[in-house]
Amino acid sequence: MADDVYIDPTRASFDAFKALARDTPIHMLNLLRFRPIADYPAGHSHAGRGLSGAQAYDEYGRASHAIFTRVGGCIVWRGRMECMVTGPQDKHWELAFIAAYPNAAAFLAMIKDPDYQSAVVHRQAAVLTSRLIRFAPLATGAGFGA
Numbered sequence: 001m002a003d004d005v006y007i008d009p010t011r012a013s014f015d016a017f018k019a020l021a022r023d024t025p026i027h028m029l030n031l032l033r034f035r036p037i038a039d040y041p042a043g044h045s046h047a048g049r050g051l052s053g054a055q056a057y058d059e060y061g062r063a064s065h066a067i068f069t070r071v072g073g074c075i076v077w078r079g080r081m082e083c084m085v086t087g088p089q090d091k092h093w094e095l096a097f098i099a100a101y102p103n104a105a106a107f108l109a110m111i112k113d114p115d116y117q118s119a120v121v122h123r124q125a126a127v128l129t130s131r132l133i134r135f136a137p138l139a140t141g142a143g144f145g146a
Contacts, residue, residue: 005129017134022104024136027076031093031131032057038125046125054094056126063119064110071106073099100137 009017034053040046046056078097101107110116 007124007127007130009132017104018108020104020134022108024103026101026104026107027135027137028099028101028107029131029133029135030095030097030099031133032095033092033128033130034094034126035128038122040121040125044121044125046122051125053126053128056122057095060119060122060126063122064116067110067113067116067119068099071110072102073106073110076100098135104134 034057036053038046038049038051038053038056040048040056046059051059076098078095081093081096084091101110111120
C-alpha cells in the first residue's frame, strides 16, 4: 500500500478520537479522491458493475443518509477543488465537505450502527485515498484571528 493511501482510520488515530471530549459539537473535514473504478469485495452485489468511484460514493451517501441525519449530522459546507494555492501541487481532492455532528457520541453511534456498517462498504470501494479530520468548531466572523 502506498504511503499516501488512507481509507479507514488506524487503531491509534481512532483511539485518539475517542479520547477527546464526546459531549461537545464536532466538525469533520472530509477530503476525498476516488478510484477510477470502484473496488468492491468479491461477492458483493455491486462487484463487477463497473461503477466509478464517484458513483459508488453516491451510493454510500444514499445508503448512509438516514443514519447520518438520525444522529443529528448535517453537511455545513461542500466544495469541489479547483486548484492548490498553498501546498503540494501533486495533491488533488475531488470532493471536500464538512459534516457537523452535535457531539462525538453521535458520530460514534453512526459508525457503530449495523446499517451504516453495511453502507460503508460503498465508501471503501469508492475511495482511493482520503483525509478525515476532526475539528472543534469555533465562532465565525469577519476576521481571521482566533
